[in-house]
Amino acid sequence: MLILRWILYFSVTIAAILAALVTITNPKYHGKVKIRSKYGKVSIYRGNDGTPKIFGENKEATYFGLGYVQAQDRLWQFEKFRRLSRGSLSEVFGDEAFPIDYFFKQLNFDYLSQVAIKDVDPEVLEDISYVAEGINEYIKTNPLPLEFWVLGVDCAPFSTVEILEIEKFIDFVVSYNHQMELTRDYVFKATNSSEISRKYMPFENQYFRKNQYATFDDEHLKKIGLFEQDGLKKAAKNFKPRHTKYPFSKKDIYMEVKDTLGLMHFDGSNAWVIHGNYTESGKPILSTDPHLTSLLPCFWMMAEVSYGNVSRSGAFLTGFPWILLGRTESLGIGITAIHADVIDLYEEKVSEDGKYYEVDGELVPIKQQKDYIKVRDPFYPSGYRLEEILINSTHHGPLINDPYDEVYKFMKRLPFGSLSKHNLAVSWSGFQGKSTYFSNNRCLNYAKDVHQGFECLKNLGTQVVNIFLTDTKGNIGMAPSISYPIRKHPLAGAYIQDGSKSENDWKGYVPFEEIPKAINPARGYITNSNNMLTTQNVEYGIGALMPSPPRVQRSSQLIEEQMKSGKKFTAKDMLRFQLDSVDLNAIEIHGLLIQILDKYSEKLLHQLPNQEFKDIFIKFKSHIDKFDGDYHVNSTQASLFALWELDYHISFLQDQIPQRVLRETMVNIPDGDLFLLDVLENLVSDPGYYSEFCQSSITIYDKDYEIKENKCLLSLAYNAIHAWKMLETTVSKDPQEWLWGRVHRQFYEHLPFSQIPGFKSIWHREVPAAGSRRTLSFACYDYFENNMNSDVFFKAVFSANFRAVIDMAMYDEPEKYPMYMSIDTGASQHPFSEHYFDMNDIHYSEEGRIMTLGIENARKEARYHLELVPAI
Ligand SMILES: *[C@@H]1O[C@H](CO)[C@@H](O)[C@H](O)[C@H]1NC(C)=O
Ligand SMILES: *[C@@H]1O[C@H](CO)[C@@H](O)[C@H](O)[C@H]1NC(C)=O
Ligand SMILES: *[C@@H]1O[C@H](CO)[C@@H](O)[C@H](O)[C@H]1NC(C)=O
Ligand SMILES: *[C@@H]1O[C@H](CO)[C@@H](O)[C@H](O)[C@H]1NC(C)=O
Numbered sequence: 001m002l003i004l005r006w007i008l009y010f011s012v013t014i015a016a017i018l019a020a021l022v023t024i025t026n027p028k029y030h031g032k033v034k035i036r037s038k039y040g041k042v043s044i045y046r047g048n049d050g051t052p053k054i055f056g057e058n059k060e061a062t063y064f065g066l067g068y069v070q071a072q073d074r075l076w077q078f079e080k081f082r083r084l085s086r087g088s089l090s091e092v093f094g095d096e097a098f099p100i101d102y103f104f105k106q107l108n109f110d111y112l113s114q115v116a117i118k119d120v121d122p123e124v125l126e127d128i129s130y131v132a133e134g135i136n137e138y139i140k141t142n143p144l145p146l147e148f149w150v151l152g153v154d155c156a157p158f159s160t161v162e163i164l165e166i167e168k169f170i171d172f173v174v175s176y177n178h179q180m181e182l183t184r185d186y187v188f189k190a191t192n193s194s195e196i197s198r199k200y201m202p203f204e205n206q207y208f209r210k211n212q213y214a215t216f217d218d219e220h221l222k223k224i225g226l227f228e229q230d231g232l233k234k235a236a237k238n239f240k241p242r243h244t245k246y247p248f249s250k251k252d253i254y255m256e257v258k259d260t261l262g263l264m265h266f267d268g269s270n271a272w273v274i275h276g277n278y279t280e281s282g283k284p285i286l287s288t289d290p291h292l293t294s295l296l297p298c299f300w301m302m303a304e305v306s307y308g309n310v311s312r313s314g315a316f317l318t319g320f321p322w323i324l325l326g327r328t329e330s331l332g333i334g335i336t337a338i339h340a341d342v343i344d345l346y347e348e349k350v351s352e353d354g355k356y357y358e359v360d361g362e363l364v365p366i367k368q369q370k371d372y373i374k375v376r377d378p379f380y381p382s383g384y385r386l387e388e389i390l391i392n393s394t395h396h397g398p399l400i401n402d403p404y405d406e407v408y409k410f411m412k413r414l415p416f417g418s419l420s421k422h423n424l425a426v427s428w429s430g431f432q433g434k435s436t437y438f439s440n441n442r443c444l445n446y447a448k449d450v451h452q453g454f455e456c457l458k459n460l461g462t463q464v465v466n467i468f469l470t471d472t473k474g475n476i477g478m479a480p481s482i483s484y485p486i487r488k489h490p491l492a493g494a495y496i497q498d499g500s501k502s503e504n505d506w507k508g509y510v511p512f513e514e515i516p517k518a519i520n521p522a523r524g525y526i527t528n529s530n531n532m533l534t535t536q537n538v539e540y541g542i543g544a545l546m547p548s549p550p551r552v553q554r555s556s557q558l559i560e561e562q563m564k565s566g567k568k569f570t571a572k573d574m575l576r577f578q579l580d581s582v583d584l585n586a587i588e589i590h591g592l593l594i595q596i597l598d599k600y601s602e603k604l605l606h607q608l609p610n611q612e613f614k615d616i617f618i619k620f621k622s623h624i625d626k627f628d629g630d631y632h633v634n635s636t637q638a639s640l641f642a643l644w645e646l647d648y649h650i651s652f653l654q655d656q657i658p659q660r661v662l663r664e665t666m667v668n669i670p671d672g673d674l675f676l677l678d679v680l681e682n683l684v685s686d687p688g689y690y691s692e693f694c695q696s697s698i699t700i701y702d703k704d705y706e707i708k709e710n711k712c713l714l715s716l717a718y719n720a721i722h723a724w725k726m727l728e729t730t731v732s733k734d735p736q737e738w739l740w741g742r743v744h745r746q747f748y749e750h751l752p753f754s755q756i757p758g759f760k761s762i763w764h765r766e767v768p769a770a771g772s773r774r775t776l777s778f779a780c781y782d783y784f785e786n787n788m789n790s791d792v793f794f795k796a797v798f799s800a801n802f803r804a805v806i807d808m809a810m811y812d813e814p815e816k817y818p819m820y821m822s823i824d825t826g827a828s829q830h831p832f833s834e835h836y837f838d839m840n841d842i843h844y845s846e847e848g849r850i851m852t853l854g855i856e857n858a859r860k861e862a863r864y865h866l867e868l869v870p871a872i
């Protein structure tokens with residue numbers, strides 16, 4: 001956890017000036033403002049919840065206005081992302097942020113982005129430059145948001161390159177998957193190559209996952225010519241995982257990044273689109289709700305932007321004048337993350353002096369580049385010190401070392417070489433391939449129909465997202481935007497590769513023609529929740545190596561059930577589906593648990609050490625029996641089940657892998673769920689199953705209990721008792737009060753102020769949350785282990801930050817078929833604004849928030865009206 005020591009030095013003064021600042025830093029939403037712009041007038045209307053609707057005289061003026069509004073509502077967010085992507089957080093936060101800067105500096109983002117940006121279309125740069133001008137105009141002429149005052153930093157103007165860099169950085173975080181390679185490597189070694197690691201990471205032929213829900217079925221694969229019976233399994237046959245001597249990090253840099261800036265592994269998004277044949281309006285309906293870290297302010301800015309005949313409404317990203325999701329004048333656009341493997345690690349053979357690396361027996365010089373990290377340091381007269389850093393790269397990409405080893409060396413000034421060096425090069429298609437993402441995004445905003453939209457994606461993207469499209473003509477479609485590397489072996493990317501052999505290099509990218517996609521598929525709908533795109537009957541595993549989370553199984557179940565019933569779909573159905581909190585895996589796990597409890601109750605009661613435990617065990621059994629798999633806020637069974645399941649699952653491998661963070665990581669991947677199911681299935685028939693990796697001791701309230709025989713079975717019972725006692729002690733003696741919404745709360749973190757006691761009450765928000773990480777109403781949580789002080793055990797940190805449901809009939813009959821859009825916080829970044837968090841309620845209601853279109857409606861609903869008038 002990043003503790004901002006130095007802030008506390010100043011906190012007394014801060015409190016005093018805070019109040020005075022509140023009024024002057026709140027942006028002006030109303031009135032007439034003279035701007036230095038040569039482009040023309042802009043009108044910004046905001047209704048009751050403050051969502052901006054921006055109408056300009058022309059494109060330039062409108063984009064300028066959008067930039068101005070983005071700065072009004074999101075400036076601190078921009079600044080955070082800029083500093084994160086450039087490795088300059090330490091300039092604000094001092095030494096505590098140094099490991100994060102060091103990590104991202106090693107990745108050489110700054111330089112690689114500039115190289116990649118060289119092939120960005122001039123129109124893209126031009127469009128972004130108008131937005132940048134608007135942002136910078138606001139910075140020049142208005143007081144900065146409170147965060148800047150409190151932290152004592154200024155806000156430099158934003159350049160076009162910086163804006164692209166931020167997008168590139170976000171792109172990287174979405175692509176991010178190399179931690180899995182490190183995890184596989186470690187687990188394999190920690191378990192001495194046992195079967196368990198192979199079952200957790202099922203890439204070898206005999207351990208391949210059973211077929212799961214795929215977005216494109218075999219019938220469709222045949223139609224598009226990609227079908228190859230058992231393609232991936234055949235490939236897996238002669239595949240041998242490779243293992244390194246790389247020791248796993250003592251601390252996880254990603255945990256640190258997440259704690260500091262709330263950006264980590266993006267783990268969920270849902271989207272589906274249903275053909276007009278099945279809808280009440282006769283036009284397609286698109287539903288999209290990407291899930292990212294819940295932040296304050298929200299990651300997305302929701303707005304309407306309009307000039308001439310152009311009209312976009314939806315979710316905008318920092319500095320971009322195009323929507324990423326939402327609606328243009330012809331298209332509905334949705335996205336989900338693919339999670340395909342586009343980042344590889346290569347273990348390089350580096351010479352003693354660190355200057356060369358080996359390729360096919362030859363020594364090749366390492367590219368080295370000098371850079372600096374500026375660190376805030378009160379002990380220096382200038383207030384800062386400069387740390388020099390040498391960035392090393394091979395032809396695979398930048399070389400990274402374990403950040404904590406490295407940083408430790410750095411800060412303690414240890415003699416070089418006293419700690420291990422690992423020399424892992426990071427290859428990411430976003431750096432190796434062409435930077436087409438920005439152009440593709442722009443192109444999509446101008447496309448007239450789904451076919452044209454697909455044309456935009458022909459330049460392979462580096463975004464690693466599935467793009468859902470639907471148009472006013474009634475077409476539906478989905479195509480991945482991805483540069484997927486071709487490797488010597490389709491599964492090689494799952495493990496750390498030997499960088500010293502050129503045969504392991506990428507051999508290009510899968511061409512667009514061979515990427516699975518669909519327009520108007522026979523199924524009548526397309527759905528995806530970061531699951532397998534295709535069955536395993538393909539040659540390249542784009543998305544086929546991903547497991548299918550139960551979320552996608554649930555959405556297809558809901559859609560198919562309604563299709564079968566003959567009831568036509570409406571937008572309201574989609575809003576309801578988005579908030580569905582039924583967990584299909586939990587239902588399966590629960591079914592097995594009940595069977596085990598029924599079968600072995602006598603045996604377990606006999607083995608439990610005291611009467612108290614025996615009584616609790618009986619109460620547990622009768623309470624959990626009624627769980628229906630629905631994680632709604634009022635479920636008391638959900639609380640007990642979630643605690644039991646997580647504790648039991650994390651206890652696996654406790655004897656082999658002491659690192660809890662790592663075990664939790666394994667639990668949180670869909671493969672982990674499959675593994676747990678596998679264990680339970682086996683336990684049903686054999687109470688002695690797999691005893692070597694189940695925990696051999698457990699602590700229940702300060703007392704240790706040893707588990708000798710039937711370890712998996714007995715620890716299941718001990719964890720049940722533990723869960724019961726935790727809820728009883730910290731929530732209530734009465735199980736009827738163990739409401740899921742009480743122990744499971746959505747945290748909206750402001751970073752860094754959610755972490756500072758006095759500031760937390762101002763900036764931070766929390767609400768009761770439904771759902772689990774396996775439900776459509778997605779809530780991925782952090783878990784507070786042995787929580788004695790609070791009744792919140794589950795800190796939900798991910799959720800749908802933006803929801804949209806677009807019935808394409810809205811173009812002709814907007815009154816009858818309204819469009820729904822909302823974000824989970826509020827329009828404003830200012831904690832004292834009434835629009836800081838005012839959309840949260842409606843965002844989580846089935847009623848949905850209607851987003852109207854056009855200047856007439858904007859005027860009608862206007863509570864605020866800001867005119868930006870050029871003064872030159
Ligand atoms: C791993 O397996 C090898 C060979 O079976 C054995 O010699 C070694 O002791 C095992 N190591 C551990 C840590 O279990
Ligand atoms: C919008 O206007 C531009 C320029 O006037 C024109 O080229 C384009 O075809 C128009 N688009 C639509 C959908 O009317
Ligand atoms: C790059 O290599 C040099 C040795 O040539 C080493 O001193 C330096 O720490 C390396 N840089 C990083 C970021 O690991
Ligand atoms: C929609 O219905 C029409 C007419 O029955 C049919 O020709 C078409 O294939 C259907 N399309 C889809 C995607 O179901």
Ligand SMILES: *[C@@H]1O[C@H](CO)[C@@H](O)[C@H](O)[C@H]1NC(C)=O
Pocket residue numbers: 632633634
């Ligand atoms: C939960 O219970 C409260 C109070 O009884 C009720 O108002 C609310 O509607 C319930 N929520 C759900 C989702 O059942």
